[in-house]
Amino acid sequence: MADPNSLRAPSGATGVLVLASGQVVWGRGFGAEGQAVGEVCFNTAMTGYQEVMTDPSYAGQIINFTFPHIGNVGANPEDVEAMNPHALGAIVRQDVTDPSNFRSTQHFDAWMKSNGRIGISGIDTRALTRLIRVAGAPNAVIAHSARGEFDVPAMLARAKAWAGLEGMDLAKDVTTLQTYGWDQGLWTLGEGYHKPAKGIKKVVAIDYGIKHNILRNLVDVGCDVTVVSATATFEEIMAHTPDGLFLSNGPGDPAATGEYAVPVIQQWLETKKPLFGICLGHQMLGLAVGAKTEKMHQGHRGANHPVKRLTDGSVEITSMNHGFAVDAATLPANAMATHTSLFDGSNCGFELADQPAFSVQYHPEASPGPQDSHYLFEKFAGMMG
Secondary structure, X not given: OOOHHHHOOOOOOOEEEEEOOOOEEEEEEEEOOEEEEEEEEEEOOOOOHHXXXXXXXXXXXXXXXXXXOOOOOOEOOOOOOOOOOOOOEEEOOOOOOOOOOOOOOEOHHHHHHHOOOEEEEOOOHHHHHHHHHHHOOOEEEEEEOOOOOOOHHHHHHHHHHOOOOOOOOOHHHHOXXXXXXXXXXXXXXXXXXOOOOOOOEEEEEEEOOOOHHHHHHHXXXXXXXXXXXXXXXXXXXXXXXOOEEEEOOOOOOHHHHHHHHHHHHHHHHOOOOOEEEEOHHHHHHHHHOOOOEEEEEEEEEEEEEEEEEOOOOOEEEEEEEEEEEEOHHHOOOOEEEEEEEOOOOOEEEEEEOOOXXXXXXXXXXXXXXXXXXXXXXXXXXXXXX
């Protein structure tokens, strides 16, 4: 342990990140005061920090934003992907400025405070990103104290004691507690989110940590959507007489969530009805057909990830957020790879040859991110006739 005197907050420091390795990074705190423990990851998106902070897939994680100006457009009640933020904290380069966007209704600092989320500014986010790329995503404690009072040794002990995301089922923590219908469609400037006519294709969406914009895209292509809990049984799903099943994104280790999710998916596959999975849903389908998943060194998180579509060689620029992946080498013969990452060659999609089931690792609903992959929602709708 380093000399305790060297761990005292320097003058003006009101925020700190204490890594399990013993490294201590000082900055200026914003948002809520307090501390939280989780895994530090980096996100390369230049826009959409509010959507990122509210994405349930970020449960258990502290986000290091590589874009330096985070918070400068403020916050508003429309740009959220869940009712509450799920990311534990935000690490940013520049201090959060007053909002400069006509849609802003709240300062980002006030939004973070009201949602109990901790932020630190004044951090060399590029150096932290390089550390993650070399050593992998570390466990850490993020803390904010307006008085600059921190017990660094205690925070270091907490960071070291945290078990990490591997083996952790977080879907149960973020899923809905009750079944509900969703009828909100996509957003239009000046009009907000619209409500189209009720869809005719009945879809049950399993909520492992679903983003609102996924539901909006399903509604947009003509689906009548019912959302059920991650722990819903096959019988509970079939009670809604669905034409198709959607498997959502979500946080945590897919192998842990698969303990209860995979048997349900396998029963659905026996019906030969259409199935579409995204992110954790992609990993769930992979496990259901006998493949394995693995923890990635640093993960994929951003809005500019190039993915090659193997059917025609086209490249889609995609939005991603995952720290686990399907091991392509373990996919069975009837699971044909359809997409691959041009960053590291990892599997980004497959479909089954003997039935209408497919999934992708990335986020075709974007929010934030490009909309190159919206056609996948249309493909799913088309499968249901």
